[in-house]
Amino acid sequence: MLEKLIKSDVVLYYIALFIGFIGLTMMVVFVPFKxxxxxxxxxxxxGLVLLGTTTVMILILWDLKTKYLDRHHASIHKD
Amino acid sequence: xxxxxxxxxxxxxxIFILIAFAVVQDGNHxxxxxxxxxxxxxxxxxxxxxxxxxxxxxxxxxxxSCAGCHEGHDHAAFLMSxxxxxxxxVTGGSTPPKSKDDVTLENKERCLVCHDNYKILMSxxxxxxxxxxxxxxxxHSGHTRGMDEQTCSKCHPVEYKTxxxxxxxxxxxxxxxxxxxxxxxMECTQCHGSFHQGIFVECKECHTDAHKPTDVEFTEMVLNxxxxxxxxxxxxxxxxxxxxxxxxxxxxxxxxxxxxxxxxSKCHKPHGEESTRADCFVCHKGHxxxxxxxxxxTPTNLCLECxxxxxxxxxxxxxxxxxxxxxxxxxxxxxxPSCMDCHGTPHTSTTTDCERCHISAHQLWGK
Numbered sequence: 001m002l003e004k005l006i007k008s009d010v011v012l013y014y015i016a017l018f019i020g021f022i023g024l025t026m027m028v029v030f031v032p033f034k035x036x037x038x039x040x041x042x043x044x045x046x047g048l049v050l051l052g053t054t055t056v057m058i059l060i061l062w063d064l065k066t067k068y069l070d071r072h073h074a075s076i077h078k079d
Numbered sequence: 080x081x082x083x084x085x086x087x088x089x090x091x092x093x094i095f096i097l098i099a100f101a102v103v104q105d106g107n108h109x110x111x112x113x114x115x116x117x118x119x120x121x122x123x124x125x126x127x128x129x130x131x132x133x134x135x136x137x138x139x140x141x142x143x144s145c146a147g148c149h150e151g152h153d154h155a156a157f158l159m160s161x162x163x164x165x166x167x168x169v170t171g172g173s174t175p176p177k178s179k180d181d182v183t184l185e186n187k188e189r190c191l192v193c194h195d196n197y198k199i200l201m202s203x204x205x206x207x208x209x210x211x212x213x214x215x216x217x218x219h220s221g222h223t224r225g226m227d228e229q230t231c232s233k234c235h236p237v238e239y240k241t242x243x244x245x246x247x248x249x250x251x252x253x254x255x256x257x258x259x260x261x262x263x264x265m266e267c268t269q270c271h272g273s274f275h276q277g278i279f280v281e282c283k284e285c286h287t288d289a290h291k292p293t294d295v296e297f298t299e300m301v302l303n304x305x306x307x308x309x310x311x312x313x314x315x316x317x318x319x320x321x322x323x324x325x326x327x328x329x330x331x332x333x334x335x336x337x338x339x340x341x342x343x344s345k346c347h348k349p350h351g352e353e354s355t356r357a358d359c360f361v362c363h364k365g366h367x368x369x370x371x372x373x374x375x376x377t378p379t380n381l382c383l384e385c386x387x388x389x390x391x392x393x394x395x396x397x398x399x400x401x402x403x404x405x406x407x408x409x410x411x412x413x414x415x416p417s418c419m420d421c422h423g424t425p426h427t428s429t430t431t432d433c434e435r436c437h438i439s440a441h442q443l444w445g446k
Binding site (some may be wrong): 014016017024031042049050053059 | 088089092095096098102105106109110118119
């Protein structure tokens with residue numbers, strides 16, 4: 001199911017991008033920092049950006065796996 | 080087409096990451112600013128910015144910020160401290176988070192990062208306080224203002240003892256009152272104002288040692304009485320009301336240094352060889368020398384020192400007068416009472432010239 005979704009469109013990439021965008025917005029709006037609270041909001045934003053980035057990385061790896069490794073296995077079994 | 084979209088998303092995320100780290104860099108710069116520390120550490124921040132308040136200000140002069148010593152907040156302990164800070168910030172708690180760094184003054188190594196030449200700095204002094212130093216906080220109090228006097232006395236025993244024994248009102252203040260930081264001496268005028276109305280520019284010309292402020296050494300400037308009476312107005316008033324030869328002298332004649340009182344025998348022949356100034360002052364006062372007053376218990380032998388012949392006549396006479404103290408008939412100096420005050424008129428009511436027959440009250444029957 002997940003594989004189909006990933007193969008069918010780029011929705012997961014967009015979700016990760018959206019999370020990263022929210023995070024980046026949180027970081028940027030509190031510059032320059034005035035208090036500990038604004039600093040912590042920036043760090044929270046950084047967390048979201050890193051979450052989005054990590055998700056994109058996982059998706060790239062999943063794509064690569066699907067594109068090359070699974071096809072390679074499929075060809076072996078066919079032979 | 081889908082792959083193209085994915086590439087766009089990946090590139091966008093990469094740009095996001097770059098922007099995010101730029102913002103983090105700004106945050107990292109912010110937490111190193113003293114203003115950031117001031118959010119929680121107001122007392123230390125004030126101390127850091129107040130001249131002469133503590134060693135903090137010395138660091139400010141050399142542009143060493145809070146992070147210059149407390150770098151722990153920027154490293155491992157940073158996030159943990161931040162977490163605690165935000166909780167306290169939201170909940171309104173007052174207990175500050177404990178620093179994870181090792182910046183305590185007990186940790187000499189931290190200070191030595193910058194002050195590694197501390198032994199050379201003091202080597203030319205008579206007493207090098209750094210020879211047996213175990214930790215910097217023995218003397219350098221960091222954020223805390225001042226330190227206890229016992230610590231000062233380790234290196235400054237003479238000043239400490241002088242202040243304790245002769246410090247007068249200064250002894251009630253701790254060392255850190257005038258020396259809020261090491262080698263810093265507060266201006267006298269901060270407490271005393273322009274006490275002498277600007278006549279004396281340098282306090283230490285007369286008040287040579289602030290640890291014994293009442294021990295004043297007069298300079299040539301004080302030869303003129305008019306300077307003394309600016310403070311000692313009551314003495315001047317006394318001289319004006321009771322004119323005497325003393326009133327015409329300069330104060331320094333009897334008071335060679337501040338508070339010192341010259342022996343009367345320096346100028347005057349004493350009543351007795353062993354008479355001290357205290358003996359003189361039983362009857363005489365320095366500022367009103369002509370006003371001689373004595374108590375009813377003044378012994379006759381004191382009178383005899385001046386009135387020897389009269390006294391001997393009295394003691395040798397075979398009358399009831401010989402057993403009486405002089406002050407019985409002379410309650411005030413030079414006062415001669417009337418015989419009739421005690422004896423009435425034993426002969427005739429018109430006889431008042433007692434000495435016609437009784438020669439003298441000290442020698443009633445003559446020789």
